[in-house]
Amino acid sequence: MTPHRAYWDEPKETRTRAAREDEVLALLQAQLHRVYDEVPFYREHYDAHGFHPDQVHTLEDFTRLVPVITKSMLRADQAANPPFGSYLGVLESKIARIHGSSGTTGAPTLYGISHRDWEHVADVMAQGFYTAGIRPDDKVQLSTVFGMFIGGWGSLLGCERIGATTFPIGAGETERQLELMYRVGSTVLICTPTYALHMLERARSLGYDTAASPLRLGIFIGEPGAAIPGTREVLEKGWGMTVRDLATTSEMTPFATNAECQEGRGVHVLQDQVWTEIVDKADTHVGAPEGTSGGVVYTHLHRESQPMIRFASGDESHMTYEPCPCGRTYPRLPNGVYGRLDDMLIIRGANVYPSQVQRSLLTVPGTGVEFVIVLDRPDTMDRATVRVEYDPTLEPSDLDAFKRELTEAVQARLKNDTNISFAVEVLKPETLERSMSKAKRVDDRRPAMVAR
Amino acid sequence: MTPHRAYWDEPKETRTRAAREDEVLALLQAQLHRVYDEVPFYREHYDAHGFHPDQVHTLEDFTRLVPVITKSMLRADQAANPPFGSYLGVLESKIARIHGSSGTTGAPTLYGISHRDWEHVADVMAQGFYTAGIRPDDKVQLSTVFGMFIGGWGSLLGCERIGATTFPIGAGETERQLELMYRVGSTVLICTPTYALHMLERARSLGYDTAASPLRLGIFIGEPGAAIPGTREVLEKGWGMTVRDLATTSEMTPFATNAECQEGRGVHVLQDQVWTEIVDKADTHVGAPEGTSGGVVYTHLHRESQPMIRFASGDESHMTYEPCPCGRTYPRLPNGVYGRLDDMLIIRGANVYPSQVQRSLLTVPGTGVEFVIVLDRPDTMDRATVRVEYDPTLEPSDLDAFKRELTEAVQARLKNDTNISFAVEVLKPETLERSMSKAKRVDDRRPAMVAR
Numbered sequence: 018m019t020p021h022r023a024y025w026d027e028p029k030e031t032r033t034r035a036a037r038e039d040e041v042l043a044l045l046q047a048q049l050h051r052v053y054d055e056v057p058f059y060r061e062h063y064d065a066h067g068f069h070p071d072q073v074h075t076l077e078d079f080t081r082l083v084p085v086i087t088k089s090m091l092r093a094d095q096a097a098n099p100p101f102g103s104y105l106g107v108l109e110s111k112i113a114r115i116h117g118s119s120g121t122t123g124a125p126t127l128y129g130i131s132h133r134d135w136e137h138v139a140d141v142m143a144q145g146f147y148t149a150g151i152r153p154d155d156k157v158q159l160s161t162v163f164g165m166f167i168g169g170w171g172s173l174l175g176c177e178r179i180g181a182t183t184f185p186i187g188a189g190e191t192e193r194q195l196e197l198m199y200r201v202g203s204t205v206l207i208c209t210p211t212y213a214l215h216m217l218e219r220a221r222s223l224g225y226d227t228a229a230s231p232l233r234l235g236i237f238i239g240e241p242g243a244a245i246p247g248t249r250e251v252l253e254k255g256w257g258m259t260v261r262d263l264a265t266t267s268e269m270t271p272f273a274t275n276a277e278c279q280e281g282r283g284v285h286v287l288q289d290q291v292w293t294e295i296v297d298k299a300d301t302h303v304g305a306p307e308g309t310s311g312g313v314v315y316t317h318l319h320r321e322s323q324p325m326i327r328f329a330s331g332d333e334s335h336m337t338y339e340p341c342p343c344g345r346t347y348p349r350l351p352n353g354v355y356g357r358l359d360d361m362l363i364i365r366g367a368n369v370y371p372s373q374v375q376r377s378l379l380t381v382p383g384t385g386v387e388f389v390i391v392l393d394r395p396d397t398m399d400r401a402t403v404r405v406e407y408d409p410t411l412e413p414s415d416l417d418a419f420k421r422e423l424t425e426a427v428q429a430r431l432k433n434d435t436n437i438s439f440a441v442e443v444l445k446p447e448t449l450e451r452s453m454s455k456a457k458r459v460d461d462r463r464p465a466m467v468a469r
Numbered sequence: 470m471t472p473h474r475a476y477w478d479e480p481k482e483t484r485t486r487a488a489r490e491d492e493v494l495a496l497l498q499a500q501l502h503r504v505y506d507e508v509p510f511y512r513e514h515y516d517a518h519g520f521h522p523d524q525v526h527t528l529e530d531f532t533r534l535v536p537v538i539t540k541s542m543l544r545a546d547q548a549a550n551p552p553f554g555s556y557l558g559v560l561e562s563k564i565a566r567i568h569g570s571s572g573t574t575g576a577p578t579l580y581g582i583s584h585r586d587w588e589h590v591a592d593v594m595a596q597g598f599y600t601a602g603i604r605p606d607d608k609v610q611l612s613t614v615f616g617m618f619i620g621g622w623g624s625l626l627g628c629e630r631i632g633a634t635t636f637p638i639g640a641g642e643t644e645r646q647l648e649l650m651y652r653v654g655s656t657v658l659i660c661t662p663t664y665a666l667h668m669l670e671r672a673r674s675l676g677y678d679t680a681a682s683p684l685r686l687g688i689f690i691g692e693p694g695a696a697i698p699g700t701r702e703v704l705e706k707g708w709g710m711t712v713r714d715l716a717t718t719s720e721m722t723p724f725a726t727n728a729e730c731q732e733g734r735g736v737h738v739l740q741d742q743v744w745t746e747i748v749d750k751a752d753t754h755v756g757a758p759e760g761t762s763g764g765v766v767y768t769h770l771h772r773e774s775q776p777m778i779r780f781a782s783g784d785e786s787h788m789t790y791e792p793c794p795c796g797r798t799y800p801r802l803p804n805g806v807y808g809r810l811d812d813m814l815i816i817r818g819a820n821v822y823p824s825q826v827q828r829s830l831l832t833v834p835g836t837g838v839e840f841v842i843v844l845d846r847p848d849t850m851d852r853a854t855v856r857v858e859y860d861p862t863l864e865p866s867d868l869d870a871f872k873r874e875l876t877e878a879v880q881a882r883l884k885n886d887t888n889i890s891f892a893v894e895v896l897k898p899e900t901l902e903r904s905m906s907k908a909k910r911v912d913d914r915r916p917a918m919v920a921r
Binding site: 099100109110112113114115117127132153154156162163164165170177180182183184185186187189190197200201202 | 551552561562564565566567569579584605606608614615616617622629632634635636637638639641642645649652653654
């Protein structure tokens, strides 16, 4: 590797918080005025809440006064104003790219991104992926779906802007992926953590020496897995590479504004691109104190097309301004985005995230990486069952005894970590269905609750 | 639609043949010297054939003296010099993009395209797609696979360079594709003709008024279908759009150097990007006379990475310099590339292309668009059976009689057009397997011949 500079944009990345926030405030004020004057969706929303952009004189005002928007508002607005909603913000003829949301929680919404924005997206994606460690002499294998989902496309754009060699092979055809990874000598892998785990299992079963793979770095998008210590460890040891977490949510493209640096202390928040607030879970107009967990609210500072202004993402996290040895002055989300509020399960009245269950499972020796939480209600009570495969590298001599012991260990760990009594089923490796993209970790078979 | 200029690059597209060929000769001479001096694959090949670049003083010399290269030579060279072969032509660190061949006729070969070339590819792809009719105010739905196969990627690059709105949704999930095509209002569809036919069938079965679709133009890549009159007619009437044929072969990226203009008189050959020769089928050093069918031999004039110099593609075509009313002075392949030499079937000693069979079938009223040719050898003789679906819009009152009559009509037509007696089976619509990309039109079950 030839030496490369440490930062993508040193003056910007290392300036003082005060200098950055002066710029952020000016950009926020300009955005508010623009969307109020030119974007019907915001004008109506703000008028309905009695808010006017002139009221914002400080960053605190911004949090205190600007009403948030939500995914369901965007969906309703697109239904009323097809195809891009009354929040498009530019003429349709200015759109460079059309993509869409995954539609996992309802009908997909359409993204329309202008030529000007798409050009800017490339710069920001480059900064994010450079922060995560990609350099011009890397060969980057992008094993992500290229279609509606924007994750792979944005990643590709950033890697191209860095000047790396890109190998956008897409997801699927895992056996061929592996053959080509070794043949090409890919140094970086970008995909979902779920797919990286699947590739790892498959490679091992095909006899590859995965710890001696050509990969030096894995950057994972689309799911929180890379920030989960157990998953990270499995991937780092398995592939013999460093793992870094990156990305926010697709509405917030350029989504690489959460990017982990070489220190591996959580994701830096590129606050001069997307202004990211952590707010009280109960009140979006109250900032959460530094270090306290809260809802994540995002604002585009530069997008002209479909700008998101105080988008309440449903993500949960906490933030710190503690200095990072890398020299970047951006704050960090030390544990990344560790759960979506709408992914949270309520089991017999208790709250638990699938990612918490995953973290617990991975600390129990003998478990594999694949699991699913099955929820049902055989009588009046919720029943929660964790179905987990055992480690495929093990060949237990007494399978029944092994399964019994592992079942007990997993139950004890889950009870300890979540305070919920789970039923546990230990399964043979390769029993559960694999995913090429986001894993389905929850199978909720409970009858729908009657709305109150 | 706002008015747009008629040409992408008017001076280049309308200059005299003599002026263009002066430039072509100079570029060919420079390419030959460069590959001889810098690219081991070519140096060895030319030395082995006693050829030296100094021998080329005219375009005729180029045909007469420069030895061709073939796909199997590239495959062998990559096996000996992994991963990109000794014909890479640039340092690996200069590669922007890695893609690969489809591997339909053997192990896939890897494509490595340099940053400089990739930038140039965008310009040429833009010229090709502009010729085929895409304008900046189009919304282009790219229903092509985005992975190893370069077809969709190159198309996307060209449409982006034109400044159109691009919607790279990928292939598959046909029902969602259709919903989004209508919702977005896509004006152009790019995919394989096979997939466009599949979408059409599916849309009709879902009750869409396809003739009133938002599409105004379909540009088809990856297969010769768009140049086959019957297929073109089905797609044009079915979708209520104009159909244009485009593309060469993926080794020749920028592959949009065969592009049909608004006149619809076959594809223009962008001779100042890829120098395209039609040669005698038996001797690659003899040019085929104008209008005579022969093998297609391609040469990159501008590529520095993996330049193809006299690549004998296995394609077959004929060329004309007859002026085109569009004003472009490029010659044309009036029927496009109408068959690959290695697709040619030999049935009881007679030659036939699957595309010929397709053309014949589509002229028989009552046939659908899906068919497959099954070849076997029950005793010592080849048996050729055409299995074809009938038109899904028909509801024959007497199905047996209808099938009997259609069988006879198809047999007579095929015998007339190909001089081969085919067995014919008429099938219900939706019986044969559908493809998302290239259709499999031949099922050859004959035992392999012993090599002589």
